[in-house]
Amino acid sequence: MPTPHWNAPVADGPVDATVRLPGSKSMTNRALILAALAEDPVRITRPLHSRDTELMAGALRALGASIGEDSKAVAGGSSPQKDADWQTVPQELRGPARVDAGLAGTVMRFIPPVAALAAGDVAIDGDPYARRRPMGPIITALRALGVSIDDGGRGALPFTVHGTGAVDGGPVTIDASGSSQLVSGLLLAAPRFGKGVEVRHEGPPVPSAPHLAMTVRMLRDRGVTVETETDVWRVAPGPVRGGEWVIEPDLSNAAQFLGAALVTGGRVTVPDWPDDTTQPGDALRDLLARMGADVAPGPDGLTVRGSGGFGGLDADLHDVGELTPVIAALAALADGPSRLTGIAHLRGHETDRLAALVTEINGLGGDVRELPDGLEIRPRPLHGGVFRTYDDHRMVMAAAVLGLAVPGVEVENPGTVGKTLPGFTELWASMLASA
Ligand SMILES: O=C(O)C1=C[C@@H](OP(=O)(O)O)[C@@H](O)[C@H](O)C1
Numbered sequence: 001m002p003t004p005h006w007n008a009p010v011a012d013g014p015v016d017a018t019v020r021l022p023g024s025k026s027m028t029n030r031a032l033i034l035a036a037l038a039e040d041p042v043r044i045t046r047p048l049h050s051r052d053t054e055l056m057a058g059a060l061r062a063l064g065a066s067i068g069e070d071s072k073a074v075a076g077g078s079s080p081q082k083d084a085d086w087q088t089v090p091q092e093l094r095g096p097a098r099v100d101a102g103l104a105g106t107v108m109r110f111i112p113p114v115a116a117l118a119a120g121d122v123a124i125d126g127d128p129y130a131r132r133r134p135m136g137p138i139i140t141a142l143r144a145l146g147v148s149i150d151d152g153g154r155g156a157l158p159f160t161v162h163g164t165g166a167v168d169g170g171p172v173t174i175d176a177s178g179s180s181q182l183v184s185g186l187l188l189a190a191p192r193f194g195k196g197v198e199v200r201h202e203g204p205p206v207p208s209a210p211h212l213a214m215t216v217r218m219l220r221d222r223g224v225t226v227e228t229e230t231d232v233w234r235v236a237p238g239p240v241r242g243g244e245w246v247i248e249p250d251l252s253n254a255a256q257f258l259g260a261a262l263v264t265g266g267r268v269t270v271p272d273w274p275d276d277t278t279q280p281g282d283a284l285r286d287l288l289a290r291m292g293a294d295v296a297p298g299p300d301g302l303t304v305r306g307s308g309g310f311g312g313l314d315a316d317l318h319d320v321g322e323l324t325p326v327i328a329a330l331a332a333l334a335d336g337p338s339r340l341t342g343i344a345h346l347r348g349h350e351t352d353r354l355a356a357l358v359t360e361i362n363g364l365g366g367d368v369r370e371l372p373d374g375l376e377i378r379p380r381p382l383h384g385g386v387f388r389t390y391d392d393h394r395m396v397m398a399a400a401v402l403g404l405a406v407p408g409v410e411v412e413n414p415g416t417v418g419k420t421l422p423g424f425t426e427l428w429a430s431m432l433a434s435a
């Protein structure tokens with residue numbers, strides 16, 4: 001259900017704020033999958049509660065997983081986000097079931113291999129645009145691993161996995177150039193396949209290397225043997241241990257807040273920034289420094305300071321594509337031109353992000369040009385207007401950044417930001433109250 005437009009607030013002066021962020025979507029959804037496959041109970045501490053993670057929990061519950069909420073963990077009531085822990089106990093997976101993947105890449109790519117481990121039919125569908133996101137390679141790969149899938153010949157959602165309760169597994173070749181999640185999905189369920197899996201990628205480079213590293217690290221953390229070499233991942237069959245996951249703050253969702261320090265010449269600190277992380281958002285330290293920010297890790301978290309003006313950026317964002325919308329918004333406000341490359345795969349994200357960013361930033365008077373694999377951005381004075389968001393949470397975040405400096409940015413359907421950050425507009429307002 002679309003929400004009324006949101007007038008993105010202009011910053012009255014330099015922000016000076018500490019912004020505590022909810023948990024990582026990518027870690028939460030991996031932890032939920034591994035919890036559903038674990039041989040022991042699991043507690044997921046400080047998970048993200050958002051549309052994508054609630055859809056993942058819902059999908060696993062539909063398959064028989066027992067996922068409870070520990071409401072004792074809800075802290076103080078001061079946070080606009082829900083922050084209950086999740087607890088699971090081992091359960092047999094079973095169909096028949098219907099799964100709504102929404103627009104969540106993690107749900108549509110991580111659930112089908114798990115569905116194949118459930119006895120019974122599992123029908124999977126999602127939002128209208130979900131039917132256009134790349135799924136063909138994982139359908140083909142699962143079939144090669146012995147899974148029966150009826151996709152009506154579409155190679156896309158919706159489709160039905162005819163689960164038998166067991167998957168042979170073994171070697172498989174896949175073209176994962178469209179999304180790293182096609183590989184992560186196979187790896188996460190593979191400890192429960194009879195022969196595990198050996199996934200070999202063949203095709204143009206796989207994006208999002210940090211997310212693949214996250215998959216490997218989280219599997220190993222649960223006692224699963226994983227070997228990797230260039231474009232090859234091997235997961236041995238074996239038990240998935242239970243225990244506790246403590247979810248890190250979502251560093252990709254830090255982008256717009258840290259960016260606000262740059263735009264307003266202020267200071268933003270994000271507490272609990274991990275020292276050692278596989279999250280792609282950690283690249284913000286380097287990217288924002290290259291645009292002229294002063295970036296300082298410290299005991300209070302990561303602090304970014306801006307000095308007023310800031311420069312453009314020439315960067316290959318292939319590994320950290322999900323940062324693009326906010327980086328593009330910053331680039332549109334910078335003192336010099338930017339070139340963002342390596343991100344052709346963003347055409348298969350929540351929307352065609354390259355087209356969406358060109359259309360919407362140019363609609364405010366900007367000068368953004370689409371490249372075969374990215375964007376060229378030449379800053380120009382911008383004016384207000386309606387900024388469409390295409391059911392893409394990161395388009396809301398990008399619009400908020402533009403609105404800091406441009407009066408009259410009216411964001412269409414801001415509620416779509418709840419895909420990964422419900423309560424965003426409240427958090428944004430409290431950061432701006434410090435200006
Ligand atoms: O595995 C994950 O959690 C993700 C992988 C990336 O997908 P792509 O490789 O499709 O870009 C990223 O953009 C997405 O937001 C989350």
Ligand SMILES: C=C(OP(=O)(O)O)C(=O)O
Nearest residue numbers: 103104105106322349350
């Ligand atoms: C690409 C993204 O999401 P998804 O997990 O749906 O692919 C994203 O969050 O930027």
